[in-house]
Amino acid sequence: MGRPRKDSQEARPFVKWAGGKAQLLEELLARLPERLGTYHEPFVGGGALFFRLRALGKAKKACLADANPELMAAYQSLRDSPEAVISELELLVGKTRKEDFYEIRAQSPDAMTAAQRTARLIYLNKMGFNGLYRVNRKGLFNVPFGQNDKAKILDAENLWAVHRALQGVRLELGSFHTVLKRAKAGDFVYFDPPYQPLSKSSSFTAYAKGGFGEAEQRHLARVVEELARRGVEVLLSNSASPLASALYEREGYEVARIDARRAINSKATGRGAIKELLVRVHARPPSERRPVKERQLSIDFAEPAAVRSRRTARPA
Structure with missing residues (x-):
């Protein structure tokens, strides 16, 4: 299949997902x-x-x-408004304490803007235990704190690469x-x-x-x-x-x-x-x-x- 083109950074998955390939x-x-x-x-x-x-x-x-509605909402936000997502993630950088994690986990995504919802998903994915994404029967995220104070919550360069890769792509839930x-x-x-x-x-x-x-x-x-x-x-x-x-x-x-x-x-x-x-x-x-x-x-x-x-x- 050849090598990736060098005219821009190759996008990588912006979340760690079970079964990632x-x-x-x-x-x-x-x-x-x-x-x-x-x-x-x-x-x-x-x-x-x-x-x-x-x-x-x-x-x-x-x-x-x-x-997964949270995941597809994130893809759409990064395709359409990456700068808004990055701005919201900037507010979460440094929130590495256990108390921070559970406070953000307890927030309802239904009351958030699309960018806030995406930033929350990325944050919980980076800071949760072993990068899991799991919900209970009510659809609520229930992964515990992962004690990962070295997690890279914001990778703006990759998020922009994801944005470019998603241009013209149809997204469906x-x-x-x-x-x-x-x-x-x-x-x-x-x-x-x-x-x-x-x-x-x-x-x-x-x-x-x-x-x-x-x-x-x-x-x-x-x-x-x-x-x-x-x-x-x-x-x-x-x-x-x-x-x-x-x-x-x-x-x-x-x-x-x-x-x-x-x-x-x-x-x-x-x-x-x-x-x-x-x-x-x-x-x-x-x-x-x-x-x-x-x-x-x-x-x-x-x-x-x-x-x-x-x-x-x-x-x-």
Whole structure:
């Protein structure tokens, strides 16, 4: 894929996100199609692959999405008003005490401006325990203080680079299955969902209220297959769990098991090397594609009832 262009700094993820792909970029780049069409990333998270592609002059048309409202609000603020975000972060620099952290964590983002909301997210991500982002059933951030007095709360140079990389990019808040409404033949979709746990205590999926469990994993696998049938190129990452293996180790799918380090875990002993799946699904040739009828789409790929009820249920 070549080296990043040198006419500006390459943007890096502005938040640390579970499953971040900075360490696996070369593995991912090696599996991309020659032509991307429009680049879609429905679980954008930290956006490491997207930012690298933009630095390489790729992904000239892109749509980034996530189900996390705080995250997508931050992307929009940095795309549209980086100077306002930087001004708000300047007010938080130096607030490294435990008392400062919990005071800022207790503030409601609903009462904030877009720039304040973004600055709060970045601050909590930098100062929280091990860079976690986690919410409870009410959607409230509940990560404890991380005692990281050396954290770089404000990296203005990178925030401006992020701003430049996001110009012309479509940003959406929503579930991954909505990519079916936008992706067309010749496009490329990268899925990096919350990983299927390898054990009952190996990971968590509370990055947006409602979680991401087995029903969502199975729904995602159906969406992947449907995209391929429409002529869309797909790449997906997941843990090498029994469920993920069963869903994706099938005829016509290229599956690689690679070593990766889990950088975010509540216990230091859980941050070692693990096996991950990289799944490459090629677009079906025109003779094997099927026409799309919008009505049938709404029937076949609506959220499963179990998923919808968890997402909309009020917390007890």
